[in-house]
Amino acid sequence: MNATEARKQRQAAKQKSLSTRLREDGDMARRIDTYVEELRLEQQFIDAMQAQNITGAELARRTKSKPAAISRDLAGGLSSAKLGRVRQMAAAVGYDVLTVLVPRDPNERRKTIAKVSRELGLGNK
Amino acid sequence: MGVKRTSDDLDIYVGLVRSFEWFWAASDEMPGLDAFEALSADGKAAMMATFEHWGDLELGKRVSETRVNEEHPDPKILAAKAGKHRFAMFHAGDNAWIVCRYYEKRKQKLDKVGKTAIKLTIEDKKEYEERVSTGDYYERH
Numbered sequence: 558m559n560a561t562e563a564r565k566q567r568q569a570a571k572q573k574s575l576s577t578r579l580r581e582d583g584d585m586a587r588r589i590d591t592y593v594e595e596l597r598l599e600q601q602f603i604d605a606m607q608a609q610n611i612t613g614a615e616l617a618r619r620t621k622s623k624p625a626a627i628s629r630d631l632a633g634g635l636s637s638a639k640l641g642r643v644r645q646m647a648a649a650v651g652y653d654v655l656t657v658l659v660p661r662d663p664n665e666r667r668k669t670i671a672k673v674s675r676e677l678g679l680g681n682k
Numbered sequence: 683m684g685v686k687r688t689s690d691d692l693d694i695y696v697g698l699v700r701s702f703e704w705f706w707a708a709s710d711e712m713p714g715l716d717a718f719e720a721l722s723a724d725g726k727a728a729m730m731a732t733f734e735h736w737g738d739l740e741l742g743k744r745v746s747e748t749r750v751n752e753e754h755p756d757p758k759i760l761a762a763k764a765g766k767h768r769f770a771m772f773h774a775g776d777n778a779w780i781v782c783r784y785y786e787k788r789k790q791k792l793d794k795v796g797k798t799a800i801k802l803t804i805e806d807k808k809e810y811e812e813r814v815s816t817g818d819y820y821e822r823h
Contacts (some may be wrong), residue, residue: 560778563820564701567689574693575718576730585727592731592764599746600739607744632748633765 595636598643602631605650619649684711689820691715694781695730697737702762702771705782705806708813710822714769717784721767728764736762741777753792753800757807763787768796770803774810782806 558566580586606616613631617624630638630646640656647654657673660666687710694702704712718726732749739745753761753770761768762781766788771781783806785799792800813819 558817558820559814560774561776564696564778567693572690572693574695576695576734579726579730585723588724588727589730592728593734596731596735596749603744603746631746
């Protein structure tokens with residue numbers, strides 16, 4: 558049996574992954590989500606740079622920053638960056654930043670996301 | 683001496699694109715899981731975020747070297763990273779990754795502890811492949 562076959566067997570037996578078990582603790586789930594959100598933001602910059610063949614040095618030139626600062630930003634630094642800095646970097650790769658405060662209450666959260674989606678034209682047409 | 687584990691402990695994260703599981707030694711120990719359990723709550727969250735993010739990332743998209751980095755070219759050993767924490771892993775086919783050894787980054791370059799972790803991961807890979815081919819890696823009770 559290889560890794561894929563063994564995993565399918567475990568999934569059929571409804572065995573939970575470590576991620577699932579950790580996420581059963583609400584506080585831990587929030588901690589993980591915070592880190593995942595940071596990684597997603599970082600990834601969006603990496604994707605935009607990759608798609609346009611923009612190097613770190615070029616992004617540094619466009620934002621009038623030192624290359625070391627860009628390296629820091631794209632290696633966890635964005636988590637503590639000011640919103641203005643994120644906007645500046647986004648503009649340098651041809652993007653805008655949308656900021657949305659999303660309530661933690663599940664019902665309010667759904668309503669807010671639905672409202673924002675409508676406003677952004679993301680809903681079903 | 684590590685904790686004896688069962689297949690219930692194997693899966694770390696089954697992502698949309700990649701899945702991660704702990705290396706399960708012949709002694710039934712999972713050295714990676716022992717190390718993970720010793721991390722702080724924040725360390726665990728940061729490390730799990732790296733697995734989840736990379737696990738869901740589309741093939742062909744570049745991931746930051748500060749999150750996943752090649753530590754050994756042949757056999758290919760990668761490290762999943764979060765802050766100073768590193769978990770060395772190898773590819774087991776079909777987008778499955780086996781996570782083996784933990785080490786901390788202390789210097790810019792891989793130090794003695796890191797090199798030992800990579801060396802052990804290469805040995806783990808060999809053991810894994812041999813035992814999977816003889817059908818006694820996953821098939822234990």
